[in-house]
Structures are given as C-alpha cells and as structure tokens.
Amino acid sequence: MTRRKLAAGNWKMNGLKAALAEAKTLAAEHPAPNCDVLLCPPATLVAAMAAALEGTAVKTGGQDCHAAASGAHTGDVSAEMLADAGAAAVIVGHSERRADHGEDDAAVAAKAMAAWRAGLVAVICVGETEAQRDAGETLTVIGDQIAGSIPPGATAENTVVAYEPVWAIGAGRTPTLPQIAEVHDFMRDELVKKMAEAAEGVRLLYGGSVKPGNAAEIFAVSNVDGGLVGGASLKAADFGGIVAAAGA
Numbered sequence: 001m002t003r004r005k006l007a008a009g010n011w012k013m014n015g016l017k018a019a020l021a022e023a024k025t026l027a028a029e030h031p032a033p034n035c036d037v038l039l040c041p042p043a044t045l046v047a048a049m050a051a052a053l054e055g056t057a058v059k060t061g062g063q064d065c066h067a068a069a070s071g072a073h074t075g076d077v078s079a080e081m082l083a084d085a086g087a088a089a090v091i092v093g094h095s096e097r098r099a100d101h102g103e104d105d106a107a108v109a110a111k112a113m114a115a116w117r118a119g120l121v122a123v124i125c126v127g128e129t130e131a132q133r134d135a136g137e138t139l140t141v142i143g144d145q146i147a148g149s150i151p152p153g154a155t156a157e158n159t160v161v162a163y164e165p166v167w168a169i170g171a172g173r174t175p176t177l178p179q180i181a182e183v184h185d186f187m188r189d190e191l192v193k194k195m196a197e198a199a200e201g202v203r204l205l206y207g208g209s210v211k212p213g214n215a216a217e218i219f220a221v222s223n224v225d226g227g228l229v230g231g232a233s234l235k236a237a238d239f240g241g242i243v244a245a246a247g248a
C-alpha cells in the first residue's frame with residue numbers, strides 16, 4: 001500500500017515570533033503537493049503559526065498536551081486548547097518529555113486519547129536509549145512502548161508513530177539504513193497485531209538527526225513514511241530540502 005509521506009518539524013523550545021517568517025517561507029517555497037507537512041512550534045506560537053499558514057498546505061501542531069480537557073494543571077496545555085489555537089496534530093511521548101517529565105507509556109497513551117478527543121492527530125513517539133540498543137533490547141523496548149503508548153482506537157487517520165532512537169536525537173548520527181528498516185518493519189508487524197488491516201495505513205516516521213542530505217535515503221527505507229525533524233526544521237532552507245525528499 002502507498003502511504004502519503006509526512007515531513008513533520010518539531011521546533012522544541014525554540015522560536016520567537018520572528019521565527020514565523022521561516023514557516024511562511026517554507027509554505028511559499030515548498031508547496032509540497034505530494035506529501036503532508038506539519039510544523040510543531042512551541043505552544044506560544046501555535047495560534048500565530050496556524051494563522052500565518054492558513055490557506056497553505058503546511059499544518060500546525062503542538063509538542064505535548066495534558067490528558068485532561070481543562071482543570072487545575074498550572075502550566076499545562078490541553079489538546080482542546082491546541083485545536084482551538086488552530087493545531088491539527090500534537091506530538092505525544094517525545095523522549096525529551098519521557099525523560100524530562102517522567103512520562104511513562106500510560107501517560108503517553110492518555111495524551112494520545114486526549115488528542116483524538118480534541119480531533120487532533122496524535123504523533124506518538126517511541127525509541128530506545130543507547131544503553132538499550134547496546135544491550136540488544138531495541139525491539140523489546142519498542143514493542144513495549146507500542147503496546148503501552150498506543151491506545152485502542154488508533155486508526156490510520158488519527159495516529160502517526162515516530163521511531164526516534166534517543167541516541168540519534170540532536171546527535172548528528174543516525175542508525176544504519178538496515179537498522180532503521182529492522183525497527184520500522186517490526187513496528188508495522190506490531191501494529192498489525194494491534195489494529196489488523198488498519199495498521200497498513202498508519203504512517204511510521206523516522207526521527208533523529210534527519211537532515212536534507214540524508215532524508216532521501218532514509219525515506220526510501222522499508223516502512224519509513226516520512227520524518228520527525230528537530231534541528232533541521234527550524235530553517236526553511238533546511239526543512240525545505242527534507243520536504244522535497246518526502247514529496248519526491
């Protein structure tokens with residue numbers, strides 16, 4: 001089955017209002033008719049980015065959400081708030097959230113359900129640490145994260161799964177292409193066990209040091225349906241190259 005590729009950018013805790021110009025340049029210079037494009041700025045910029053990108057093919061997303069729709073959770077942002085601000089999707093379970101905020105699989109699953117409740121696509125992240133890979137535990141870890149972080153109710157429309165080896169994020173190094181293929185093929189099999197035929201439509205993104213120079217070869221790997229890009233999504237010139245590879 002052919003799945004439309006997705007180039008998703010995660011700005012992390014980067015970007016002031018002036019950075020919206022990069023998003024506008026990206027939308028103008030890389031119309032990307034053959035793939036989907038998503039930019040996830042910090043929460044402070046979601047509304048302004050969604051407004052700036054209105055009428056373009058580039059969608060806006062959040063980087064995290066609380067599981068509840070509203071309530072006494074100082075500093076948190078709900079999926080409903082992101083949707084209200086113009087977001088179409090939200091990343092949940094990024095390894096930086098898992099590590100910095102102690103989010104476990106159950107918390108990530110609750111956030112994914114919150115995303116669906118608000119009408120957002122959940123971009124659910126999984127990935128092993130370097131120590132886990134060295135110990136030969138990669139597939140066990142990914143299998144457990146898929147089992148625990150993707151709730152029942154996932155569909156090809158409401159869910160994207162991102163494989164992001166923790167040791168490749170922001171590191172300038174990536175797994176070999178066969179290593180990426182091994183994990184992505186495994187993830188597809190695990191999803192088929194969970195979701196039956198619907199699993200075939202779920203997009204599986206690779207993330208971790210995707211750059212314009214390696215995007216094309218990574219996106220050509222078995223069961224890789226695009227990328228989740230951190231550092232190289234901040235500048236339209238870099239992300240544009242990755243979008244071009246996704247749309248090729």
Ligand code: PGA
Pocket residue numbers: 010164168169170171172207208209210228229230231232
């Ligand atoms: P990176 O980050 O592209 O800067 O390695 C990827 C991510 O954490 O989503």
